[in-house]
Amino acid sequence: MNTFDFKNPTHIFFGKDSIQEIAGQIPEDAKILLLYGGGNIKKNGIYQQVTTALKGRDVIEFGGIPANPEYAVLLQALGLIKAQKIDYLLAVGGGSVIDGTKFLSAAALYEGAEPWDILKKNIRTLKGLPFGTVLTLPATGSEMNSGAVITRKETQEKLAMGGPGLFPQFSILDPQVIQSIxxxxxxxxxxxxxxxxxxxxxxxxxxxxxxxxxxxxxxxxxxxxxxxxxxxxxxxxxxxxxxxxxxxxxxxxxxxxxxxxxxxxxxxxxxxxxxxxxxxxxxxxxxxxxxxxxxxxxxxxxxxxxxxxxxxxxxxxxxxxxxxxxxxxxxxxxxxxxxxxxxxxxxxxxxxxxxxxxxxxxxxxxxxxxxxxxxxxxxxxxxxxx
Amino acid sequence: MNTFDFKNPTHIFFGKDSIQEIAGQIPEDAKILLLYGGGNIKKNGIYQQVTTALKGRDVIEFGGIPANPEYAVLLQALGLIKAQKIDYLLAVGGGSVIDGTKFLSAAALYEGAEPWDILKKNIRTLKGLPFGTVLTLPATGSEMNSGAVITRKETQEKLAMGGPGLFPQFSILDPQVIQSIxxxxxxxxxxxxxxxxxxxxxxxxxxxxxxxxxxxxxxxxxxxxxxxxxxxxxxxxxxxxxxxxxxxxxxxxxxxxxxxxxxxxxxxxxxxxxxxxxxxxxxxxxxxxxxxxxxxxxxxxxxxxxxxxxxxxxxxxxxxxxxxxxxxxxxxxxxxxxxxxxxxxxxxxxxxxxxxxxxxxxxxxxxxxxxxxxxxxxxxxxxxxx
Structure with a gap:
């Protein structure tokens, strides 16, 4: 067996109706950006559950993160994070939305001029903007790891990033979401x-x-x-x-x-x-x-x-x-x-x-x-x- | 499957010669109490490795924690922690030393008059004095959980305690320690x-x-x-x-x-x-x-x-x-x-x-x-x- 170190601090809430747990996990005074994909969450009841749990909180939304999260779209979200002084991200979606959110977590605190460098130059993120996830599609494992894969269409690139600062603070896993997939x-x-x-x-x-x-x-x-x-x-x-x-x-x-x-x-x-x-x-x-x-x-x-x-x-x-x-x-x-x-x-x-x-x-x-x-x-x- | 939540933030360093990692895990300015058991660590080289790794640091020692960690002995260590204003505990031992250290982590910040109440009244510890461990005897799993069992001879009691504040910040697992067990x-x-x-x-x-x-x-x-x-x-x-x-x-x-x-x-x-x-x-x-x-x-x-x-x-x-x-x-x-x-x-x-x-x-x-x-x-x- 090789030498290793292991640390995984993500707090998992698993089971029926666990979405309500997000209320207790995000600081009361946080300015939250709710990120999602193509809008399926508005059809299957998950959006409703999330917004009910966050009732009274300061929440802005950004939808439309595509499968294979696209850099150009994420840059728009990054602009919103900076303009609105967002301090907590909530990814509601599958691996693409969660990976995109990890990029945003890293990019929001990145001090370089070009956020793509995080991927291109393989810069590890030691501290990112805090975020949680509500998983809607089991597959990638992104809900409990610190890695992400981002796509850039204009250059046909798909590159990986990560670092100990990119573990979700919490992830909600409600197996009932599978019914609508x-x-x-x-x-x-x-x-x-x-x-x-x-x-x-x-x-x-x-x-x-x-x-x-x-x-x-x-x-x-x-x-x-x-x-x-x-x-x-x-x-x-x-x-x-x-x-x-x-x-x-x-x-x-x-x-x-x-x-x-x-x-x-x-x-x-x-x-x-x-x-x-x-x-x-x-x-x-x-x-x-x-x-x-x-x-x-x-x-x-x-x-x-x-x-x-x-x-x-x-x-x-x-x-x-x-x-x-x-x-x-x-x-x-x-x-x-x-x-x-x-x-x-x-x-x-x-x-x-x-x-x-x-x-x-x-x-x-x-x-x-x-x-x-x-x-x-x-x-x-x-x-x-x- | 039942609903659950899971979080385990302990940082594991596993493998040959991993004891040296403690230097990077304990804050430079910490006042450390090194806790151990019957003194075997002075015979098998582990004490030497630990003190070498902590060379130049502010370290006080407390040995003699017995198997089935005894309340009366732990109270002596608690006195030392308070008198010396210790702010980091390092357990070097098996489950008994680590469990004893968890009790001390909880008791050091406990505001009640009688530390035994933590066990007797089953008080969960949300925040304890930070501590790490060097495991010398694989058995109890205490190195990566937040529970402990403490014995009180005078009343023939052996009771459990725990809480999310009692995970070790780090644990060193070097399988070579097994040679001397x-x-x-x-x-x-x-x-x-x-x-x-x-x-x-x-x-x-x-x-x-x-x-x-x-x-x-x-x-x-x-x-x-x-x-x-x-x-x-x-x-x-x-x-x-x-x-x-x-x-x-x-x-x-x-x-x-x-x-x-x-x-x-x-x-x-x-x-x-x-x-x-x-x-x-x-x-x-x-x-x-x-x-x-x-x-x-x-x-x-x-x-x-x-x-x-x-x-x-x-x-x-x-x-x-x-x-x-x-x-x-x-x-x-x-x-x-x-x-x-x-x-x-x-x-x-x-x-x-x-x-x-x-x-x-x-x-x-x-x-x-x-x-x-x-x-x-x-x-x-x-x-x-x-």
Missing amino acids: PERQLANGITDAFSHVLEQYMTYPIGAALQDRFAESIMQTLIEVAPKVLKDPTDYVAASNFMWSCTMALNGLIQKGVPTDWAVHAIGHELTAMYGIDHARTLAIIAPSHYRFNFDDKKEKLAQYATRVWNITEGSLEEKAQKAIDKTEDFFHSLNIATRLSEYTSNYEGTAEKIAQNFTERGWVALGEHKTLTPDKVEKIVRMSY | PERQLANGITDAFSHVLEQYMTYPIGAALQDRFAESIMQTLIEVAPKVLKDPTDYVAASNFMWSCTMALNGLIQKGVPTDWAVHAIGHELTAMYGIDHARTLAIIAPSHYRFNFDDKKEKLAQYATRVWNITEGSLEEKAQKAIDKTEDFFHSLNIATRLSEYTSNYEGTAEKIAQNFTERGWVALGEHKTLTPDKVEKIVRMSY
């Missing part, structure tokens, strides 16, 4: 969370027995609840387990003391930037090819995953490992998630070269847990995913 | 951590799939590493997994959203108070009888535990459940932990009646996850454990 987005959420676990698990054995088992626990739970959640989003028990699994998949715990990969995300982000493919689906496109291409590096963990998560007990280590990749692809298919780039765009020729070129230009010498995945290898993986 | 204490640590998981798991099914799997993960890991740790305490991988399992067993995570029991601890504490039996061993004495006595209430979870943790796949639900209790007892025996009260004292007659009487006098109407375990039932369980 379209099936497509539920499938994305399951795929996203499952992929997060894979990125932190599918590397090589390092003797971190408990972290491995926790990761396997999350994957087993997601596999178990996925059909129930998709069939009946009002199934509160399934919704609860889905929601908590998504949070635990990326709150830092299972990555501590182990090597992590994240190449699938790095490559997947390019597909979203180029074709607008849903984030989760890009992961399902890249992961199987990535594991097949890097089979020798990953076969021990693939075989462990085969046995413990998919109950594959027959065959050699290599056979189990191969079957585990097939099972993973089957799982994505069972969620109606296509795993080939050509199923999303007919315009895929040249994608592999373009992504390799992007990585080279950005100076990303090598990805993966061994830092051996050079742009030429990335090109091959993407081509295997066509 | 006597086998008896290692066995106690494994038993203690395993029992903590059982208290939060062995109740009834409530559809908390992820919490169940996390609990099972910790038990599987403890079972796997126990023989390795006992055979060779210098096995760093085994030591790491043992240490992290103990912390995760009682840092709040696996108890969220599920019913918990804690009757085994409540009864066990009485045995320690009456006979001075090691805390962990009292749990091993009581748990099997407790599960046999409350078999109908617990058989579903016992059977799930049988299958997932002990790989018992044959037989009816009841048969699996029974075998799981036997397996648990066998596990304690494999650690050289006796599971009968009569193996610890020949003076056991009347123990059951005395404990039932204590509970009645304290107004403890009923224990357990269903709050149905009245003193007369407790009496039967204790008698079954003779």
Whole structure:
């Protein structure tokens, strides 16, 4: 097991009708900016619950944060924060709204001239404007971590940021929100969370027995609840387990003391930037090819995953490992998630070269847990995913 | 799954040579009280590492905190804290030293006349004197939670306290400390951590799939590493997994959203108070009888535990459940932990009646996850454990 440090101070309120807890978590005298996305919260009752809880408080709203939170839109919100002297942010939405809010939390206190530098120059945020979240779409885990991914359309960039100052002060997780989420987005959420676990698990054995088992626990739970959640989003028990699994998949715990990969995300982000493919689906496109291409590096963990998560007990280590990749692809298919780039765009020729070129230009010498995945290898993986 | 809230702000530094991290975690100008137990830390090099890390700082020492931290001793330390205007506590030890330090953290800022009231009147501590810990004995999980248990010899009481103000600001977990721990204490640590998981798991099914799997993960890991740790305490991988399992067993995570029991601890504490039996061993004495006595209430979870943790796949639900209790007892025996009260004292007659009487006098109407375990039932369980 590797040396690590771990601290996660986010206060989670989990369960039915927990939205009312926000009243006690935001200082009475705060000037609050309520941030949300496309306005679904006004249809599904969540907006009503939030505004009821904040009745009598000083609240300004900013809606319209798009999926893959867009820098240009966030700059408008940043202007509002400064003009109105906002001192507390409340994100009501999924990963995009929460990630956008994290950028704003950092940018509001950033002293440089160009907020994009926070992403471009990878500046860690030690102190941000305080914020809380009301999660409306389980998927990214952003509600209990300190990272964010921001997109800039004009340059086709999608970059990550973070720092210990960017943990939400509190996050509200009410599994009842799942009832109003379209099936497509539920499938994305399951795929996203499952992929997060894979990125932190599918590397090589390092003797971190408990972290491995926790990761396997999350994957087993997601596999178990996925059909129930998709069939009946009002199934509160399934919704609860889905929601908590998504949070635990990326709150830092299972990555501590182990090597992590994240190449699938790095490559997947390019597909979203180029074709607008849903984030989760890009992961399902890249992961199987990535594991097949890097089979020798990953076969021990693939075989462990085969046995413990998919109950594959027959065959050699290599056979189990191969079957585990097939099972993973089957799982994505069972969620109606296509795993080939050509199923999303007919315009895929040249994608592999373009992504390799992007990585080279950005100076990303090598990805993966061994830092051996050079742009030429990335090109091959993407081509295997066509 | 039940509604819950969860927050754990303790900063963990885990791994080889992590003791040096304390220098960066305690404010430069703090007046520090270094607290420890019987002085083993002066023999195993830990005291040396701590004082080297704190070189040049304003540090006073208080040693001699006994196992089952004794109120009278802690009052001496409290006097020192007040006389010397101490503003930071550093616990270097196992659960007893850390629990004692939590009491001091609370008592230092307590405004009532009688510090024992914090325990007697169950006063929750919202703000305590800040403190950190260097863990020298994995077992209790006290290094990453906000609870403590304090003993008062003169009244034969052993009571719990806690509150959100009592999380350590940081805890240092260096698995190398295990090398110098006597086998008896290692066995106690494994038993203690395993029992903590059982208290939060062995109740009834409530559809908390992820919490169940996390609990099972910790038990599987403890079972796997126990023989390795006992055979060779210098096995760093085994030591790491043992240490992290103990912390995760009682840092709040696996108890969220599920019913918990804690009757085994409540009864066990009485045995320690009456006979001075090691805390962990009292749990091993009581748990099997407790599960046999409350078999109908617990058989579903016992059977799930049988299958997932002990790989018992044959037989009816009841048969699996029974075998799981036997397996648990066998596990304690494999650690050289006796599971009968009569193996610890020949003076056991009347123990059951005395404990039932204590509970009645304290107004403890009923224990357990269903709050149905009245003193007369407790009496039967204790008698079954003779």
